[in-house]
Amino acid sequence: xxxxxxxxxxxxxxxxxxxxxxxxxxxxxxxxxxxxxxxxxxxxxxxxxxxxxxxxxxxxxxxxxxxxxxxxxxxxxxxxxxxxxxxxxxxxxxxxxxxxxxxxxxxxxxxxxxxxxxxxxxxxxxxxxxxxxxxxxxxxxxxxxxxxxxxxxxxxxxxxxxxxxxxxxxxxxxxxxxxxxxxxxxxxxxxxxxxxxxxxxxxxxxxxxxxxxxxxxxxxxxxxxxxxxxxxxxxxxxxxxxxxxxxxx
Numbered sequence: 001x002x003x004x005x006x007x008x009x010x011x012x013x014x015x016x017x018x019x020x021x022x023x024x025x026x027x028x029x030x031x032x033x034x035x036x037x038x039x040x041x042x043x044x045x046x047x048x049x050x051x052x053x054x055x056x057x058x059x060x061x062x063x064x065x066x067x068x069x070x071x072x073x074x075x076x077x078x079x080x081x082x083x084x085x086x087x088x089x090x091x092x093x094x095x096x097x098x099x100x101x102x103x104x105x106x107x108x109x110x111x112x113x114x115x116x117x118x119x120x121x122x123x124x125x126x127x128x129x130x131x132x133x134x135x136x137x138x139x140x141x142x143x144x145x146x147x148x149x150x151x152x153x154x155x156x157x158x159x160x161x162x163x164x165x166x167x168x169x170x171x172x173x174x175x176x177x178x179x180x181x182x183x184x185x186x187x188x189x190x191x192x193x194x195x196x197x198x199x200x201x202x203x204x205x206x207x208x209x210x211x212x213x214x215x216x217x218x219x220x221x222x223x224x225x226x227x228x229x230x231x232x233x234x235x236x237x238x239x240x241x242x243x244x245x246x247x248x249x
């Protein structure tokens with residue numbers, strides 16, 4: 001890490017947000033067991049916000065430690081792995097019997113593998129990109145889908161199959177080698193064009209008006225951006241090879 005660990009204590013502020021994320025995940029699990037699915041989804045998104053803040057606060061206050069990194073990773077496993085998987089199974093996947101809980105487990109295992117790979121590559125990986133879909137967007141996709149379906153009372157067998165499909169796709173994208181833009185280069189302390197602020201205001205209004213739809217569509221677009229960029233890159237490489245072969249001939 002960037003600084004030596006103080007073994008006599010831990011930094012309170014960033015770890016407080018990590019604990020808040022973990023608490024939200026635990027609350028989501030309790031809500032799922034009580035069939036309070038909308039509450040469970042909202043708790044996952046609250047945990048996501050808290051998780052997004054803990055790392056940034058640690059960097060801004062120069063309080064990054066090995067303990068904080070490990071604690072954050074363990075919290076992420078619950079917030080973006082266990083809580084969404086239990087939500088999915090409790091809400092609809094249980095209609096599929098053994099297939100349902102296997103799908104939920106595949107998602108949970110994918111989150112664990114994604115986090116383990118991230119932790120081992122954190123010092124060498126390109127900060128501009130994620131290798132594979134990050135856990136928070138994956139959790140956002142499956143959770144917002146549950147939210148939308150629950151609000152519209154869509155819970156029949158066909159929806160269970162669609163839920164399983166979306167869950168498996170999210171799991172595969174997490175453990176894939178597809179690159180995703182990380183947004184870590186955005187400087188929140190620096191000046192930005194006024195248009196950026198206007199876009200943020202419109203986004204907040206849209207989320208407030210119809211959160212389940214806007215969040216699902218937004219995160220699905222982000223999830224598709226990785227494979228799309230990969231396909232475009234492959235297309236450019238093929239074009240270059242064709243040009244080279246035509247020039248040589």
